[in-house]
Amino acid sequence: MPVTLPHLSRRAFGRLALASSAAAVGGMWRAAPARAAAPAGEPIRVGILHSLSGTMAISETTLKDAMLMLIAEQNRKGGLLGRPLEAVVVDPASNWPLFAEKARQLLSVDRASAVFGCWTSVSRKSVLPVFEELNGILFYPVQYEGQECSRNIFYTGAAPNQQAIPAVDYLLSEDGGGAKRFALVGTDYVYPRTTNQILANYLKAKGIAEADIMVNYTPFGQSDWQTIVSQIKAFGSAGKKTAVVSTINGDANVPFYKELGNQGISATDIPVMAFSVGEEELAGMDTAPLVGQLAAWNYFESIDTPANTAFIRQWHDFTKNPKRTTNDPMEAHYIGFNMWVQAVTRAGTTDHDKVIDAMIGIRQPNLTGGVAEMLPDHHLTKPVYIGEIQDDGQFSVVWKTPALVPGQAWSPWVPETKDLIGDWSKPIACGNYNTATKTCLGHRHA
Amino acid sequence: MHRLRTTCLLAALWLGAMVLPGHGARADAFADLASPQFAAVTAAISTLAASDDPQAGATLQALGERSLFVAPDGNIYIRHGGSVVEARTGQPADSVPEGLKPIRLNNRIRTALAGAQAGRELLAPQPATRLRAADALYARHDPAMLAVVEHALAVEKDATVRTRLTEVRAATILGQPPAPDATALRLEAVRALAAAGGPEARGILATLACSDAEAPAVRHEAQQAVSRIDWHLRAWGVAQNAFYGLSYGSVLLLAATGLAITFGVMGVINMAHGEMMMIGAYVTWMVQQAIRATVPALEPVAILVAIPVAFVVCGALGIVIERGLIRFLYGRPLETLLATWGLSLILQQAVRSIFGPTNIAVQTPAWLSGSVAVGGMDITLNRLAILVFAGLVLGGLMLVLRRTPLGLQMRAVTQNRRMAALMGIRTPRVDALAFGLGAGLAGLAGVAVSQIDNVSPNLGQSYIIDSFMVVVFGGVGNLWGTLAAALALGMGGKVLEPTIGAVSAKIAILVLVILYIQRHPRGMFPVRGRGVES
Numbered sequence: 007m008p009v010t011l012p013h014l015s016r017r018a019f020g021r022l023a024l025a026s027s028a029a030a031v032g033g034m035w036r037a038a039p040a041r042a043a044a045p046a047g048e049p050i051r052v053g054i055l056h057s058l059s060g061t062m063a064i065s066e067t068t069l070k071d072a073m074l075m076l077i078a079e080q081n082r083k084g085g086l087l088g089r090p091l092e093a094v095v096v097d098p099a100s101n102w103p104l105f106a107e108k109a110r111q112l113l114s115v116d117r118a119s120a121v122f123g124c125w126t127s128v129s130r131k132s133v134l135p136v137f138e139e140l141n142g143i144l145f146y147p148v149q150y151e152g153q154e155c156s157r158n159i160f161y162t163g164a165a166p167n168q169q170a171i172p173a174v175d176y177l178l179s180e181d182g183g184g185a186k187r188f189a190l191v192g193t194d195y196v197y198p199r200t201t202n203q204i205l206a207n208y209l210k211a212k213g214i215a216e217a218d219i220m221v222n223y224t225p226f227g228q229s230d231w232q233t234i235v236s237q238i239k240a241f242g243s244a245g246k247k248t249a250v251v252s253t254i255n256g257d258a259n260v261p262f263y264k265e266l267g268n269q270g271i272s273a274t275d276i277p278v279m280a281f282s283v284g285e286e287e288l289a290g291m292d293t294a295p296l297v298g299q300l301a302a303w304n305y306f307e308s309i310d311t312p313a314n315t316a317f318i319r320q321w322h323d324f325t326k327n328p329k330r331t332t333n334d335p336m337e338a339h340y341i342g343f344n345m346w347v348q349a350v351t352r353a354g355t356t357d358h359d360k361v362i363d364a365m366i367g368i369r370q371p372n373l374t375g376g377v378a379e380m381l382p383d384h385h386l387t388k389p390v391y392i393g394e395i396q397d398d399g400q401f402s403v404v405w406k407t408p409a410l411v412p413g414q415a416w417s418p419w420v421p422e423t424k425d426l427i428g429d430w431s432k433p434i435a436c437g438n439y440n441t442a443t444k445t446c447l448g449h450r451h452a
Numbered sequence: 453m454h455r456l457r458t459t460c461l462l463a464a465l466w467l468g469a470m471v472l473p474g475h476g477a478r479a480d481a482f483a484d485l486a487s488p489q490f491a492a493v494t495a496a497i498s499t500l501a502a503s504d505d506p507q508a509g510a511t512l513q514a515l516g517e518r519s520l521f522v523a524p525d526g527n528i529y530i531r532h533g534g535s536v537v538e539a540r541t542g543q544p545a546d547s548v549p550e551g552l553k554p555i556r557l558n559n560r561i562r563t564a565l566a567g568a569q570a571g572r573e574l575l576a577p578q579p580a581t582r583l584r585a586a587d588a589l590y591a592r593h594d595p596a597m598l599a600v601v602e603h604a605l606a607v608e609k610d611a612t613v614r615t616r617l618t619e620v621r622a623a624t625i626l627g628q629p630p631a632p633d634a635t636a637l638r639l640e641a642v643r644a645l646a647a648a649g650g651p652e653a654r655g656i657l658a659t660l661a662c663s664d665a666e667a668p669a670v671r672h673e674a675q676q677a678v679s680r681i682d683w684h685l686r687a688w689g690v691a692q693n694a695f696y697g698l699s700y701g702s703v704l705l706l707a708a709t710g711l712a713i714t715f716g717v718m719g720v721i722n723m724a725h726g727e728m729m730m731i732g733a734y735v736t737w738m739v740q741q742a743i744r745a746t747v748p749a750l751e752p753v754a755i756l757v758a759i760p761v762a763f764v765v766c767g768a769l770g771i772v773i774e775r776g777l778i779r780f781l782y783g784r785p786l787e788t789l790l791a792t793w794g795l796s797l798i799l800q801q802a803v804r805s806i807f808g809p810t811n812i813a814v815q816t817p818a819w820l821s822g823s824v825a826v827g828g829m830d831i832t833l834n835r836l837a838i839l840v841f842a843g844l845v846l847g848g849l850m851l852v853l854r855r856t857p858l859g860l861q862m863r864a865v866t867q868n869r870r871m872a873a874l875m876g877i878r879t880p881r882v883d884a885l886a887f888g889l890g891a892g893l894a895g896l897a898g899v900a901v902s903q904i905d906n907v908s909p910n911l912g913q914s915y916i917i918d919s920f921m922v923v924v925f926g927g928v929g930n931l932w933g934t935l936a937a938a939l940a941l942g943m944g945g946k947v948l949e950p951t952i953g954a955v956s957a958k959i960a961i962l963v964l965v966i967l968y969i970q971r972h973p974r975g976m977f978p979v980r981g982r983g984v985e986s
Contacts, residue, residue: 064809181490181560194955224954227914229905230703232696232835233949240685243651245659260811260906268823268832274563275591292813295821298559394558404490404558 049092050085050356052077053112055123055133055144060100065286065335066125069147070095072336073122075324076343086350094118102132109133113140119356120145120346122339127151127196134159141358145346147338149281149304151200155415155428155437160365161385162342163335164304165413166204170251172390173279173302174205176405177249178212182392183277185249187218189238192253194223201253201281207419218246228258231265239269242276250278259283263296273298273394285331288399296395300404304388305337308400309374317373341378341386344370366431376410383428383437385413482540485515486522486555494564498596501568509572511539516565521552528555567592574604579613586616591652593623619648626656635667642670646677650828654681688828693946699835701942702842705935706900707915708922709849710893712934716923717866718886720778721789724796725919726912728891731769732762732898733907734803737814752817755899762895770891774884782883796912804909814902838900845896846935852889853931862886866929925965927975936976941965 054073056066077093085091094116098105105124112118113136120143124130127150137144137158149164176182188209192198206219220241222234242248254262259280266278279300285307288296307318317340322328349364350356368380378386387410393401416426416438425442429435436446481503484496497515500508514520514530520539521529528539529552536545536552566588573585582604589597601624605617622641630638642660645653660666660674707729714722739758743750750757777795781788816834823832853859864872865882873879898911905911918941926937941961948957969975 181558183559183563222953225958228954229914230696230700232699232832233693233946234954236692236696236830237950240651240689243655245655245657257811257906257908261904264816264834264904265832268821268834269830270823274559274566277559286810289810291811292815298557298562300559402556404556 047089049090050087050350051092051094051116051118053109053116053118053121053123054093054095055098055105055108055112055121056125057100057129058095058097062100062125062129066100068286068330068333069122069125069335069339071325072321072339073343075321076340078324079320080343080347086347087354087356098123098129102126102128105129105132106136109136109142109144110140113137113142118142119350119358120361122147122342124148125335130154130159143346143358143361145339145342147335147342149334151197152204152415152417153200153420153423155383155430157362157384157430157435157437159384160342160345160380161413161415162338162345164388164390165385165415166201166417167414168304168385168388168390168411169281169302170201170205171208171419172407172411173281173300173392174208174251176300176302176392177251177277177279179405181405183247183249185277186214186246187220187241187244187248188214189220189222189241189248189250190253191222191224191234191238191250193226193228193255193258195226195255198223198253202251204417204419205251207421211419224254224258226255226258228254229261231262235262235265235269235271238276239271242271248276250276252278252280253282254280255282259287260291263291263299267295273300279392283395284333285400286333288395289331291399293395293399294397297397299395301393301395301401303334303391303393303401305332305334305372305374306391306393306401306403307332308393309391309403311373311375313371314373337373340373341370345378345380362430378410379412381412382431382434383413383415384430385415385428387412482511482528483526485511485520485528486526490558490560493561497561497564497568501571507539507542510542512565512568514539515555515557516562516569518554518557520555522555523549524551525549563592567594567597571597571600574600574617575607579610582608582610582613583616586613586620590616590620590623593620593627593656595624595628598624598628618644619653622648623652623656626660630665630667630670635670638667638670639673642673642677646673646680649681649684651685654678654685657681685828691827692829693950694943695829695831695835697943697946698939699832699839699942700946701939702835702839703901703904704918704922704942705938706838706842706845706897707894708919708926708934708938709845709931710890710895710897711919711923712890712926712931713849713893714887714890715920716929716931716934717862718883718890719785719866719928720782720887721785721792722778722890723789723793723916724773724799724912725890725894726914726916727796727799728766728770728894728912729898729901729915730803730907730909730912731799732766732895733814733902733911734807734812734898735762735765735895736899736902737812737907740815751815752819754815755817755820755903758899759896762899763892766895766898767888767892770894771884771888773891774887778887779880779883796916800909800912807909809909811906811908814907816903820903834903838903841896841900845893846931849893850931858882858885858889921962921965924969925975927977927979929979930975930977933975933977940976 054070056070057063058067058070074093077091080086081091094112096108096112098108109121112121122145124133124144124146125148130146133144134156138156142158144159145162146159147162149169150161152165177185190202190205192202202221206221209219210216222237224234238250259282277298277300279302281302283301284303318332321330321332345365345368346361348368348370349361353360353364365380366382369377371377372389374389376389378388380386389410390407391403392405393403396402415428416423418424425440426438427441428437429439430437434446438447440447481496481499484492487493487496497512500512510530511520511528519531521531523529527549529545529549530537530539531552536548537543538545570585570588573581576582576585589601601617601621605614605621608614608617622644625637625641626645642657645657657674657678661671661678663671710728711722711725714720714725736755736758739761740751740754743754743757773795777791778788781791820834820837823830853863861872861877861882864875864877865879869879901911922937922941923934925941926933944964945957945961948960952960
């Protein structure tokens with residue numbers, strides 16, 4: 007996934023990973039079933055595989071807390087199948103190989119009925135073979151680059167067609183400024199590269215000339231944006247409305263936006279559409295100069311619905327902190343967890359094969375309106391919102407897709423995958439089915 | 453007095469009567485501001501901006517400030533703090549209506565508002581305001597504003613504003629599709645824009661140059677103007693890049709000067725150097741918070757107050773570290789490396805526990821924000837300030853080393869510790885002060901970096917490698933070498949970046965430094981002489 011939020015400079019990473027893996031050895035603990043009055047019997051174990059130390063801890067700790075909240079809530083409602091739920095929390099310490107080890111432990115030692123976890127794409131890729139080998143169930147809550155469809159993973163975050171494509175559609179529209187020139191700026195790793203490849207092909211299909219697309223990559227933790235911002239400025243002065251699509255890694259965004267402001271580029275001149283900037287990231291920024299800059303998500307804390315208000319209140323009560331923000335991946339876990347509860351109830355068992363089959367077609371209301379449905383390719387239907395940054399650090403929604411967008415595992419805008427679909431329902435039951443040749447490419451799902 | 457008031461009243465009544473017939477249409481424009489369709493809102497803004505309704509200006513301004521609200525019954529209100537005014541009439545509302553919702557803005561609306569506001573300000577009494585409005589209109593060159601611009605041009609007296617307005621008029625004319633017999637007018641406009649130069653003019657002219665609808669003469673003229681402007685922009689681009697290189701170099705220099713003392717002069721491999729910078733940045737934040745809480749009037753200069761505070765705090769911490777840890781490890785580089793690395797982790801975790809793991813927002817004062825245009829260059833003020841600051845810090849450090857007893861003693865101790873001790877210099881004291889000086893300098897770097905980078909517990913890690921690279925590349929123990937290396941690496945990076953990209957530029961610089969160090973292991977300016985420890 008995209009938001010390798012905080013400070014993933016490569017050199018820093020090795021150091022931190024080393025230090026924190028030591029801390030992680032003893033880092034496993036179990037949350038006692040929350041005062042399970044009604045439910046009794048053997049607890050159903052739910053694995054939580056989020057980094058609680060290391061560089062990703064900033065983002066992932068929040069998701070661990072959200073899961074604990076959801077599990078406690080379910081136990082209050084009487085557990086599942088009359089049995090209590092038990093959270094098994096492990097700490098993979100932002101260390102990708104350790105993710106695979108911890109996943110193996112959750113599945114074979116703790117016998118977790120479902121696992122909720124991972125943030126970065128590389129951590130997901132690291133645990134994927136383990137989940138396929140041991141036939142586990144993983145709920146992955148973060149928007150990502152797509153091009154993957156495993157039978158054992160449910161992708162509750164956005165696929166590119168549920169974030170990147172609608173965002174560009176907005177920029178092309180009259181309300182979004184009718185952009186004719188695009189600078190695709192990103193951090194140099196798999197998510198931005200894949201996303202930009204998809205976007206470049208999509209823009210060309212929309213009639214944008216090759217010369218009107220500029221692609222630029224920067225290292226992790228880039229802090230000197232002078233040259234790139236002045237390149238964007240020059241690129242934007244060709245007489246056509248220009249927009250920036252940013253897949254810049256969370257932490258490098260602050261100096262990027264500062265430089266934009268200092269060089270006098272405002273959101274009305276050249277708007278920046280970001281895919282990795284959410285409420286959590288804005289919490290550390292002075293947002294006054296950013297007003298009007300854009301972000302595309304499937305959830306915003308500011309969306310005013312009764313379900314969202316109740317969720318935010320529950321979150322504040324649970325964390326005992328009225329300032330904690332909610333964000334998109336938290337909603338994804340909320341949806342994924344409730345879907346899993348429904349599927350287990352429907353299957354009457356936690357048997358992995360039966361639950362995986364029962365998941366398809368399960369429906370769960372979103373916090374922001376509409377109903378998410380688990381599709382045969384293990385992605386969800388989602389609403390897509392475009393928000394503009396406000397001076398209070400929240401987003402104001404300026405546009406939403408007219409209908410829910412079904413997630414596509416494989417992008418039709420990448421030549422190699424344009425005929426592929428994922429469909430885990432019978433009779434196809436294949437993660438990479440070629441609709442042109444009517445064959446399943448087989449076990450290689452990524 | 454009394455008569456005057458009566459006259460005014462009469463005039464107002466007469467105006468009101470004049471306005472009445474159009475009132476229906478304008479009422480709709482007010483209501484349309486709350487429309488869910490942004491297109492309708494934009495149209496309403498144009499209508500209001502062109503109208504002579506006395507409430508239009510205040511309403512549009514309130515919309516821009518997000519203090520315009522819509523009630524469930526569709527009425528529009530302006531709310532400033534506790535007072536609620538009905539936008540249409542300007543009358544205070546009898547009671548605060550229930551369920552007021554702010555009218556939302558997006559970039560399209562902001563653009564329209566800025567245009568409307570600029571149109572009104574073209575007739576403002578102050579020339580500076582008029583010039584700013586003209587600049588705003590120039591960037592937008594909205595054909596709908598042509599009449600407004602021409603009217604302003606007819607009454608404008610100030611020469612600077614007139615020139616700018618002529619350019620605005622040219623840009624606005626060229627922004628429209630060509631009329632059949634307008635070639636002469638458009639040629640004149642092209643010449644005006646060619647004289648103005650700059651990226652905006654280039655943008656407009658470049659569009660003309662490849663537009664089929666344009667007369668050949670206009671296209672030709674535009675083509676030539678574009679190539680002239682391009683040449684101009686390229687020349688300024690070189691200067692601009694040189695400034696970026698200098699600026700990047702100055703950040704490297706600031707980060708490395710402290711290390712040039714602790715590692716370069718004292719020979720301590722101090723892995724916690726970056727954390728000293730991080731603490732300097734946190735001190736900046738704390739000073740800002742303290743000043744905001746106590747003397748808000750001084751907030752703009754909080755950053756200046758933070759400079760000595762950060763130096764003292766980090767310097768004192770450095771002395772404590774030297775006395776408590778480093779002094780037991782002199783002459784054992786590997787152990788020093790591990791111990792200071794451990795220390796850096798402890799400091800990071802301590803800051804994380806105290807201030808939380810997320811970024812904190814250090815404010816940039818207004819006088820450090822934005823940029824000044826120098827010819828075709830934009831000099832960003834925060835970078836310029838850091839450049840000057842780096843020069844001052846280096847100059848100050850040179851003075852301390854060369855002109856003070858402490859500097860003399862430091863140089864003596866580093867050149868020959870035993871001899872210096874025999875001469876009566878208290879070497880432990882000098883060691884502690886020197887390490888404190890290095891840490892204090894790192895704190896100063898932290899103050900500077902807080903203006904351009906994230907302030908989080910991990911701040912130091914992104915600078916430690918670069919700092920070591922600068923010191924080693926420049927020649928360990930030589931401040932001039934540190935300066936030369938910082939500027940060389942900064943310039944090199946910024947020269948390479950536009951052509952091969954930021955990622956490759958970083959790799960290329962590393963490879964070049966490694967190759968250079970292979971041939972010259974002691975860096976660019978090695979310290980020579982017998983006194984140097986082998």
